[in-house]
Amino acid sequence: MTGLGLTDAAQEARLLSRIIETISTGLDLDAIVRAVAALIIETTATDVCFVHVLDDTGRRLHLRGATPPFDALAGHIELAVGEGVAGWVAAHGEPVVIVDNKLADHRYKYIPALRGEDFTSLASVPVTTPTGHLVGVLNVHSRRRREFTDVDVRLLGTVAGLMAGAIENARLHQRLAEREEALERFAERVVQSQEAERRRLAGDIHDGISQRIVSLSFHLSAAADALPYAPVYAAGQIARAQRLAEAALDETRFAIAGLRPPVLDDLGLTASLESLAGSLPHVEVHVEASPCRLPEHVETAVYRIAQEALQNVVKHAGARTATVRLEVEPGGVVLTVSDDGRGFDPAEVAERAAPTYGLAGMRERAELLGGALTLRSGPGAGTTLRLDVPLRLDVPPPAVGGG
Known part of the structure; x- marks a missing residue:
């Protein structure tokens, strides 16, 4: 069997229209990838579709979506850029078509969970944005031998280009949501930290500094009362008050240092x-x-x-x-x-x-x-x-x- 059966311009337009409609329904990356993969095999009469998405490091591809029975493997399969057919496509930015005898192709890597022995032919295209930024790789597989034509590869490339924009938008939305969540957690921790610092400082003042100042006041009052008739006693009270004042000053410095060390x-x-x-x-x-x-x-x-x-x-x-x-x-x-x-x-x-x-x-x-x-x-x-x-x-x- 040759071709994807999509040489009819009207049929091709319907596929692209359905894909555009699908990717415009939301920003859930996994849902978008699953839906587009299902549309591809439905319309192209292929048997399975895999969508590998490049991670933030630009060094690894993660299987983000697949059609049944491999949909449960999404998130569990990954390849280094350059590894396997998808990795080769990611590294070189060029499509690959293997009609049969995959094991003889040096680019092919057998992954038991993906049951490559069940499929004869495959086509793999890079998922790139209009500016040429690589987002991932799209693979379709057929159980029966199939000659993927240049028209087929071009169509898959067009589909991949539409997916690229959707993936980029979804990832940007996800990063924004993660950033907002992180900022919320950060603000919560800042408030908690500030409250803990305030409680610590209040405790230092109440338990130490304020108690010493109260005692200081008592000793000074006693000294003032005794000064006319008991100057020696008054002098002792003043000496105690001086020691309390020094201790209160030390504790004040310690409390301040708890906020920011003066040595800095x-x-x-x-x-x-x-x-x-x-x-x-x-x-x-x-x-x-x-x-x-x-x-x-x-x-x-x-x-x-x-x-x-x-x-x-x-x-x-x-x-x-x-x-x-x-x-x-x-x-x-x-x-x-x-x-x-x-x-x-x-x-x-x-x-x-x-x-x-x-x-x-x-x-x-x-x-x-x-x-x-x-x-x-x-x-x-x-x-x-x-x-x-x-x-x-x-x-x-x-x-x-x-x-």
Whole structure:
């Protein structure tokens, strides 16, 4: 049998019209791919259709839609670009037709789940946008031997072009929805973090600073009352009031430092990390960082995570040396804290002792910045913690120094 039977212009127009109608009904990518695949085999009298979609990395194709009985495999089959016929089409941007004897073609890869032995002929075309951007690959298969003509391949290419626009629109819509959901989660975490910070600060003021100020007031009142007739007693009360005032001042500074360490404003992030490293007992800490100034909220988070990580080194690692490395790269800042300690099983810590190591708090800080925290360790292999934080490239960080 030759051809797809679509040389009739009216029949071809009806197919394209139905596909346009299908892809215009919504933005659900999976539903669009399934519906178009079904239309293709119905109209072209082929037996099965596979739609492979290129992932965001541009390196792998994922089976996103298929006609029965392979529809359940959507999301479970993937190929590297260049792998198999679909991968070859993606890599070269050219259609492929195999009439028979697929196994003799070096581009063909047998995938048991797709039962290639049941099908004799295939045609594969790239799914590209009008601007030439590759979105995926469209394959049709026939059980009986079939000569796919140039007209057939052209029609499949036209269908693939329509699908490309629909896939791009659906993916953009999905990314926008994911971005909005992420922003909602981010806003919720920010509010929760702010409320927790307010409660902490209120507790510090109520339990410490305000109590000391009340006591300070009592001692000053007692001194004022006793001053005319008991100056020695009054002097003692004033001395106690001075100590309370100093303690209240220290607690005030501590509460403020809980919001943003003053050392960051005084020294900058790099020098603050060096100062932090020098204050740790029993561990020799090396800091490798070039002077830089980042947005204040980024500096605070980086410093706090480094502080918590180094405290873990002191408390749990049994390390002799540790290294803090801060690198500002195009598109982001990377902090790594590594040690030569005893190491541990990260999975066990995640299950049993995450609060002890403060990992949840560090990850929360990283996520609030849109970043990621990763941990690499093993028994006897030391530990490396890595923080990746994205930065906007259009607003470079201010330079250190000034005039």
